[in-house]
Amino acid sequence: MRDTVTIDAMQDNRDEAIRRAAQVLRDGGLVVFPTETVYGIGANALDPAAVAGIFAAKGRPRDNPLIAHIADLDALESLTSRVPPEALRLAEIFWPGPLTMVLPRSGLVPDAVTAGLDTVAVRMPSHPIAREIIRAAGLPVAAPSANTSGRPSPTRLEHCAEDLAGKVDLMVDGGPCAVGLESTVLSLAGEIPRLLRPGAVTLEELRAELGVVKMDPAVLHHLEEGAAASSPGMKYRHYAPRARVVLVHAGAGQFAQYVRTRAGEGVFALAFDEDMEGLGVPGVSYGPAGEPAAQARGLFAALRELDRLGARQVYARAPEMGGVGMAVYNRLVRAAGFREVRL
Ligand code: TXA
């Protein structure tokens, strides 16, 4: 057990929060901090023992590598062995922000961060508190999402506390996350750019800049047992509430009808604001219909709310897939363990 201190950085102790977070990181400890995507659990990325603490706190499989977070572009050079011109272009456009780039690693990055791969994932977050903490620490910060492995990612400090209280040294409260889903992960380590995880920087935006971008099969499909994953994170069941989730592709009327006939103890619907009436079962909304950015912000909190309400069987109405909607779909279909119904 660790003694977990919590500081609210939205109050007047913001400077204190940043100073203490930087100190904990330099001392090899663990800090939960806000980013614009989801909360992260951070450690000094150059210290293998500190990084090992992250895996222990989350119960994360060792073969799932971490993202190194930086606050300035200079740090990119020290972590990588080659930075292709496309990476610099994307950095100029999308950094700081919700884009992670996978690049050939340098010798400075410990195996604990990359899980022994010859690449490293790097991101420059835009959340001012995240950037100030990284800058004050003067280190790259390895940080996965601040949840227990397999649970929905945290978009509010309460979610982090549910999973990690007593397992980290400091938690910094920065309020709810503006994006709500984890960053887009793009590999630039191969010949053709490859989308490994969809996020708020969309495939359409990346293609507009780069021309060809391949989509990794694991983004939309279930990986075969034993298949090699380009992004090891994609082979694990993820984002899952405790309930069994089925993703239902249907219009509002059809969805309501489908759910009503399945009412029973522990049965819940996860759908849009407009769907909440007339379902015949309790409903939790993940945002307004047709507004993928708002759905992205609401999804993980909605999944945790279903747990809190004791849901055992959840019928989730599928989002539209364009733009950020692809990222929303990607998380939901994993939460559903790829169980899908098309009406
Ligand atoms: O928005 C985010 O990215 C958040 C915040 C805290 O920055 N972080 C986050 O980290 O989502 P995590 O560890 O939950 O997800 C990192 C993903 C995993 O799927 C991992 O497998 C993949 O990135 N990844 C990391 N390094 C990689 C590498 N070298 N090659 C391929 N995939 C990699």
Ligand code: MG
């Ligand atoms: Mg995660």
